[in-house]
Amino acid sequence: MPATTEDRRRAVITGIGVVAPTGLGVAEHWKTTLAGQCRIAPFTRYPDTSPIRLAGQVEDFDPAELISNKFLVQTDRWTWFALAAADYALADSGLDPATLDPFEVSVVTASASGGNEFGQREIEALWARHPSAVSAYQSIAWFYAASTGQISIRHGLKGSCGVLVADSAGGLDVLAQARRNIERGGVAVVAGGTEAPLTPYALVCQNDLGRFSRASEPAAGYRPFDSAAAGYVPGEGGAVLVVEELAAARARSASVYAEVLGHAATHDAYHHYDPAPDGRQLARAMSEAIGRSGLTPEDIDVVFADAAGVADADAAEVRALHTVFGDRAADVLVTAPKSMVGRLYSGGPPLDVAWACLALTHGVVPPTVHLDPASAGHGLNFVVEPVRPARLRTALVVARGVGGFNSALVLAAPGPAEGPSPVHTEER
Amino acid sequence: MTGNGARRPRRVVVTGIGAVAPGGNTREDFWARIVSGKPATRRVTFFDASEYRSQVAAEADFDPVAAGLTPQEIRRNDRYGQFALVAGSEAVSDAGLDTGTWDGDRAGVLLGSAVGATMRLEDEYVVLSDHGRRWEVDGRYAMPFMYSVFVPSAVATEVAIRFGAHGPSAVVSTGCTSGIDAIGLAAQQIEEGTVDVMLCGGSESPISPISYACFDAIRATSPRNDDPEGASRPFDADRQGFVMGEGCAVLVLEELEHARRRGARVYCEVTGYSSHANAYHMTGLHPDGVEMSRAIDEAMAQARLNPEDIGYINAHGSGTKQNDRHETGAFKRSLNGAAYRIPISSIKSMIGHSLGAIGALEMAACALVIDRDAIPPTANLTTRDPECDLDYTPLTAREAHVDHVLSVGSGFGGFQSAMVFSRLKEL
Numbered sequence: 001m002p003a004t005t006e007d008r009r010r011a012v013i014t015g016i017g018v019v020a021p022t023g024l025g026v027a028e029h030w031k032t033t034l035a036g037q038c039r040i041a042p043f044t045r046y047p048d049t050s051p052i053r054l055a056g057q058v059e060d061f062d063p064a065e066l067i068s069n070k071f072l073v074q075t076d077r078w079t080w081f082a083l084a085a086a087d088y089a090l091a092d093s094g095l096d097p098a099t100l101d102p103f104e105v106s107v108v109t110a111s112a113s114g115g116n117e118f119g120q121r122e123i124e125a126l127w128a129r130h131p132s133a134v135s136a137y138q139s140i141a142w143f144y145a146a147s148t149g150q151i152s153i154r155h156g157l158k159g160s161c162g163v164l165v166a167d168s169a170g171g172l173d174v175l176a177q178a179r180r181n182i183e184r185g186g187v188a189v190v191a192g193g194t195e196a197p198l199t200p201y202a203l204v205c206q207n208d209l210g211r212f213s214r215a216s217e218p219a220a221g222y223r224p225f226d227s228a229a230a231g232y233v234p235g236e237g238g239a240v241l242v243v244e245e246l247a248a249a250r251a252r253s254a255s256v257y258a259e260v261l262g263h264a265a266t267h268d269a270y271h272h273y274d275p276a277p278d279g280r281q282l283a284r285a286m287s288e289a290i291g292r293s294g295l296t297p298e299d300i301d302v303v304f305a306d307a308a309g310v311a312d313a314d315a316a317e318v319r320a321l322h323t324v325f326g327d328r329a330a331d332v333l334v335t336a337p338k339s340m341v342g343r344l345y346s347g348g349p350p351l352d353v354a355w356a357c358l359a360l361t362h363g364v365v366p367p368t369v370h371l372d373p374a375s376a377g378h379g380l381n382f383v384v385e386p387v388r389p390a391r392l393r394t395a396l397v398v399a400r401g402v403g404g405f406n407s408a409l410v411l412a413a414p415g416p417a418e419g420p421s422p423v424h425t426e427e428r
Numbered sequence: 429m430t431g432n433g434a435r436r437p438r439r440v441v442v443t444g445i446g447a448v449a450p451g452g453n454t455r456e457d458f459w460a461r462i463v464s465g466k467p468a469t470r471r472v473t474f475f476d477a478s479e480y481r482s483q484v485a486a487e488a489d490f491d492p493v494a495a496g497l498t499p500q501e502i503r504r505n506d507r508y509g510q511f512a513l514v515a516g517s518e519a520v521s522d523a524g525l526d527t528g529t530w531d532g533d534r535a536g537v538l539l540g541s542a543v544g545a546t547m548r549l550e551d552e553y554v555v556l557s558d559h560g561r562r563w564e565v566d567g568r569y570a571m572p573f574m575y576s577v578f579v580p581s582a583v584a585t586e587v588a589i590r591f592g593a594h595g596p597s598a599v600v601s602t603g604c605t606s607g608i609d610a611i612g613l614a615a616q617q618i619e620e621g622t623v624d625v626m627l628c629g630g631s632e633s634p635i636s637p638i639s640y641a642c643f644d645a646i647r648a649t650s651p652r653n654d655d656p657e658g659a660s661r662p663f664d665a666d667r668q669g670f671v672m673g674e675g676c677a678v679l680v681l682e683e684l685e686h687a688r689r690r691g692a693r694v695y696c697e698v699t700g701y702s703s704h705a706n707a708y709h710m711t712g713l714h715p716d717g718v719e720m721s722r723a724i725d726e727a728m729a730q731a732r733l734n735p736e737d738i739g740y741i742n743a744h745g746s747g748t749k750q751n752d753r754h755e756t757g758a759f760k761r762s763l764n765g766a767a768y769r770i771p772i773s774s775i776k777s778m779i780g781h782s783l784g785a786i787g788a789l790e791m792a793a794c795a796l797v798i799d800r801d802a803i804p805p806t807a808n809l810t811t812r813d814p815e816c817d818l819d820y821t822p823l824t825a826r827e828a829h830v831d832h833v834l835s836v837g838s839g840f841g842g843f844q845s846a847m848v849f850s851r852l853k854e855l
Binding site for chain 1: 479480485487504507532533536537541542543545549550553554556557559561564565566567570572573574575576577578579580581582584585586588589591592593594595596597598600601602603606609613616620622637638640641642643644645646702703704705706707708709710711719722730839840841842843
């Protein structure tokens with residue numbers, strides 16, 4: 001299990017599971033995406049007290065239909081999303097974990113905030129009633145490890161399982177952890193993140209950042225990189241991916257969406273809430289991820305931006321992109337399809353990875369909605385409707401977390417260099 | 429630490445240790461406590477626990493002002509974050525690192541925490557919900573920095589800012605193995621070459637009503653309220669569950685040549701780490717310990733050790749019947765006859781079980797065992813459990829020159845982890 005480049009075991013993504021405002025399952029998600037449908041909608045659950053008017057909500061999600069009662073009663077909504085997304089991802093990959101050595105298959109998930117609804121309900125039970133009113137499942141539903149543990153149990157996966165918390169950026173770091181598990185001998189990893197932060201107490205905590213959009217019109221709520229950018233809209237859901245060792249994927253003739261190439265994470269270490277204005281560490285994460293992929297910035301065809309939706313943070317990301325791409329910054333495609341769903345915290349980056357995989361597979365870059373590229377004058381080539389570029393072989397996915405976490409990951413279409421690995425072709 | 433016969437290109441060593449623990453808020457106090465055999469457990473003083481089944485705790489007597497934190501640091505950080513800043517500073521100072529001149533781009537932070545800012549989340553909830561009366565809480569009563577309370581990643585951010593660490597940073601939250609896993613993942617990153625220094629470990633301050641209520645509900649914590657000092661009794665026939673603790677340990681992990689170039693003192697080398705899930709039950713354990721045994725086997729293979737090479741085992745030793753039997757089974761499965769000869773102990777008998785921090789405190793203890801030639805005992809082990817028939821080092825510390833220590837952790841979610849620390853040896 002050496003980490004030398006010569007004999008490095010390669011990791012590829014063979015399954016996508018989406019539970020997000022764009023839909024349930026990869027087909028619905030991609031259809032919504034290509035139609036450029038914004039799924040940010042009025043948030044009406046707590047109209048009198050909520051600090052938000054808009055949210056990206058997962059509609060038509062029937063947990064009782066998707067998740068067996070045994071798992072349902074002991075888990076929070078965030079874990080329901082994760083369990084459902086893992087099921088979708090495994091089904092999409094065609095991988096049956098029961099056919100593998102369970103010690104070689106692991107689960108790695110990210111969570112920014114854990115089981116919010118379950119947690120609030122049980123703290124309420126304690127304080128409004130009595131300590132003995134607290135559920136026997138509180139200890140395993142609220143904590144950040146719940147989704148990984150439950151997915152591991154549901155599918156019998158005994159590999160090196162993990163849970164990362166780095167605000168939103170953790171949702172991208174899990175792909176690096178998945179690749180590490182593959183490099184160190186694992187055969188498959190169920191990796192991703194979901195979030196369910198739209199509950200009263202959780203929303204008060206998020207509101208503390210002062211970055212929520214105050215808009216009530218969905219088209220005005222979350223406009224990253226636009227001159228009208230004035231905050232973000234929170235959302236729920238996310239995505240789970242199946243990451244497999246390349247040779248094992250080939251051996252079972254699996255369809256490959258993309259190879260997981262280089263990753264880098266950095267930290268601004270600048271301010272507990274605000275990103276460093278110079279974007280230096282963000283740029284370093286991007287450059288190092290590209291370098292560790294054995295590529296140069298010229299090789300990157302599309303960037304899936306973090307897209308904070310707040311002017312200063314957007315400006316820092318723009319600065320970082322100019323630093324990394326130099327003269328090419330005006331040419332490289334930049335997109336933020338999350339403008340359709342809002343910011344899903346740790347669910348966001350895995351959804352971006354899903355989008356990047358689908359883009360590489362179908363040759364189509366998903367759009368950023370509600371962005372007038374001319375308005376902000378960032379000097380970048382933003383994608384505002386689905387485009388089919390002449391070359392679409394590599395994608396750089398960027399994620400940031402509150403406090404200064406930066407994470408960047410390069411994905412590449414499975415190429416001829418690695419032989420006849422079939423690509424997902426049909427509209428899935 | 430790469431396994432299966434590969435030559436190690438980059439070795440990882442421990443060069444600094446900082447600790448905040450029940451019974452002592454420094455590394456030296458912590459060490460003195462765990463070799464004393466005297467439990468730091470007592471009746472809960474942080475809140476009125478009279479209506480709870482378990483009313484005992486291992487509380488740290490920690491004063492953030494006396495520990496040198498500024499008023500704004502205290503405001504921003506829940507107790508576990510305060511611990512991390514203090515233990516982090518002690519570790520960096522112990523390592524002799526000058527963070528003013530180091531290459532911060534090559535230094536990261538990886539800290540374990542199982543439950544994050546539970547204390548402040550609960551305290552603030554009580555106000556915002558008016559004692560649980562309002563599901564739709566009143567945000568106008570919110571104190572500032574609630575986002576830092578909301579996301580445990582804030583603790584990594586605070587430590588990264590304090591030391592100017594610009595490398596990869598995150599919180600690892602694999603329940604009660606968070607601390608050991610954070611150190612293991614940090615070592616892997618140094619070994620892979622993306623960083624030279626990692627500040628890693630774990631921090632937790634879970635002594636609050638909601639934590640007690642949820643562990644009461646599954647009868648995991650000890651109700652031995654009339655004998656608080658005897659409440660944490662791993663491997664003892666009369667054990668009744670674990671005693672909640674709190675604390676933090678931060679280790680400075682460093683690439684060996686990096687440490688050598690600056691003439692750093694080396695406590696030990698990280699020679700093996702592995703983790704597996706049992707995929708069985710969120711809180712239940714098979715008595716056979718197969719998954720923990722697998723993690724032990726892999727960690728020892730990475731370190732290229734045979735069972736008889738291990739001089740000390742730091743047990744998970746939580747003091748629940750199922751844990752103590754589970755890991756005893758795992759030790760026998762992995763170490764065969766040697767399992768009966770190797771001294772084993774649980775420092776949880778003295779400092780309680782601090783969830784996501786304890787794995788880091790235990791690795792700090794292991795590094796000190798190698799450095800100090802002594803093995804801490806298992807306190808309160810007075811009556812043998814026939815099913816736990818190994819040498820658990822009852823009651824009193826032993827002198828011993830130990831070259832290799834094995835530590836294990838086991839946590840809710842089914843996580844089973846093992847790590848080996850070794851006395852530094854030239855290859």
